[in-house]
Structure formats: C-alpha cells, structure tokens
Amino acid sequence: MKAGTDLAQIASLVGDPARANMLAALMNGGALTASELAAEAGVTLPTASAHLSKLSTGGLMRMTRQGRHRYYALADHQVAGMLESIMGVAASLGPKKVLPGPRDNAMREARVCYDHLAGERGVAMFDAFVGRGLLAVSGEDVGLTERGTAFFCDFGIDIAAMQGRRRPVCRSCLDWSVRRSHLAGGLGAAVLERFVALGWARREKNSRVMHFTPPGRAGFERMLRDDAG
Structure with a gap:
C-alpha cells in the first residue's frame, strides 16, 4: 500500500x-480540554484520549x-473547510429529519464556521459581495477586485497585511445548511472579526450561533446593498 x-x-x-x-464541537474555532471533548462525544476520558491521539497524529487537531x-x-x-463540506454532503444525502426547532433555525441563519460567517447571512x-463587484468568481477561484480592496480597507480591514500570509485572502466554502457558498479565507475571518468589533454581532456562549444586534442587522443590510457607503 x-x-x-x-x-x-x-x-x-x-x-x-x-x-x-469531537471535531464538530471545535467548529467554532475554539479549544476544549480532553474532558470537555469526552462529554461532547459521550465517551469516557480514557477513550477520548485515545481518539485525540489519533486525531492529533493524523494532523486534524493541534494540542497546546x-x-x-x-487544550x-x-x-x-x-480542516474546518473539509468538515463543513462533509456536513453539507451529510445534510443532502442523509436521512430526513423532523422539523428543526428554534435552535436549529438560529444555526441556519448565522453561525461560525471555524472563524468566518456561515448560514443564510453568510451566503x-x-x-x-460578488454582485457588487467586490469579489470576482471564476470557477472555484475567488478573487478580490480593486473595488473590493478599496471597500474592505474603508471597512477597517488591513488587506495588505492579509496578502502577505500563506492563507488565501478569499476562498469559497460550501455551506452545509444552505448548500451554497459562503466567504472563507483570510477575508472571511476578518469580516466576521470586524462585525464583532463593531458590536454588530456576538457569539452565543458554548455555541456556533451568531446573534446580530438591531444596529448590526441594519449595518449588515446596508453592506449588502449597492448603495452602501
């Protein structure tokens, strides 16, 4: 072999x-102890430790x-992008579920996918951004336009610093609940970070759900429009 x-x-x-x-529990971009992950997986601590060793050796997890x-x-x-894509396939091909409750509705509306915005708002x-000409899409490739560079700099994002890193500035990520693409990469992470810094959104404790404040909803809607300034 x-x-x-x-x-x-x-x-x-x-x-x-x-x-x-265990992997799904870490999709919020945070870190958990072995005991916390054992509880998430419904296994004993020794069993969790064995699983964590395999995941770390396999390159899917890191320990600090x-x-x-x-942690x-x-x-x-x-790794987060791979998991989100698998969730999308599972949602599409898996057994049909009963009508989800309010918590599922919140997850579908806006949630964290590792470090960027996913769900209906993310899509x-x-x-x-594509419709406004801020991003250009060609097949699987997503690029930042000159207009987009100016827009995001005005929004308080350091594009120049982002371009010097190994991580792609822009990348599309298949959204498992909407089954269409949302924005990932360095820009996706920076936009979500900016939303939080502006007080537009906050993360629900011990959850991937993102809640937008009333001013945040208004600001977000303005950002989506062509006349946003």
Whole structure:
C-alpha cells in the first residue's frame, strides 16, 4: 500500500462517531480540554484520549498546553473547510429529519464556521459581495477586485497585511445548511472579526450561533446593498 496520509486514512479518522462529534464541537474555532471533548462525544476520558491521539497524529487537531491543562483545537482552516463540506454532503444525502426547532433555525441563519460567517447571512453576504463587484468568481477561484480592496480597507480591514500570509485572502466554502457558498479565507475571518468589533454581532456562549444586534442587522443590510457607503 502507498505510504503517507491519504483519503482513506483521513476518512477513517473523521468517520468514527465519537471523533466526528469531537471535531464538530471545535467548529467554532475554539479549544476544549480532553474532558470537555469526552462529554461532547459521550465517551469516557480514557477513550477520548485515545481518539485525540489519533486525531492529533493524523494532523486534524493541534494540542497546546496552558499550565496543567491541555487544550485541543482544529489544526487549521483547511480542516474546518473539509468538515463543513462533509456536513453539507451529510445534510443532502442523509436521512430526513423532523422539523428543526428554534435552535436549529438560529444555526441556519448565522453561525461560525471555524472563524468566518456561515448560514443564510453568510451566503447572502457572499452573493452580495460578488454582485457588487467586490469579489470576482471564476470557477472555484475567488478573487478580490480593486473595488473590493478599496471597500474592505474603508471597512477597517488591513488587506495588505492579509496578502502577505500563506492563507488565501478569499476562498469559497460550501455551506452545509444552505448548500451554497459562503466567504472563507483570510477575508472571511476578518469580516466576521470586524462585525464583532463593531458590536454588530456576538457569539452565543458554548455555541456556533451568531446573534446580530438591531444596529448590526441594519449595518449588515446596508453592506449588502449597492448603495452602501
């Protein structure tokens, strides 16, 4: 058999139900302890530790120490994007569920996908940026236009610093609930960070849900319009 990490190895890591629950719990971009992840997965701490070792060795998680504690997080944005895409396939091909409750409605409207905005608002934002000529889409490639560069700089985002990093400035990410693309990459993360800094949105505690404030909703809607200034 060919040596090295391949599709089957990655699939086997994600495919275990306990490990899948652990990975999903980290899709908010945060870090959790082994005990917290054990609770998320519904397994004992020794079993969770074994799973975490496999996920870390496989490159899907990273571990950091703070004092006596060890914290686990997703390895990077690429892992988060892969998980979001798998969730989209699962939602499309999996068994039909009963009508979701209010919490699911909130997740569908606006949530964090690792470090960028997802859900209906994330998809609407991506579509508006493309429609306004701020982003250019060619097949799978997403690029920032000159007009977009000026707009986002005015919005308080340092595009120049972003362009010097290894992470792509713009990337599309398949949204599992809407099943269309939202904005990922460095720009997607910076836009969400800016929303929080402006007080437009806040993250629900222990959840991926993002709640927009009334001023935030108004500002967000202005941003989507061609006449936004």
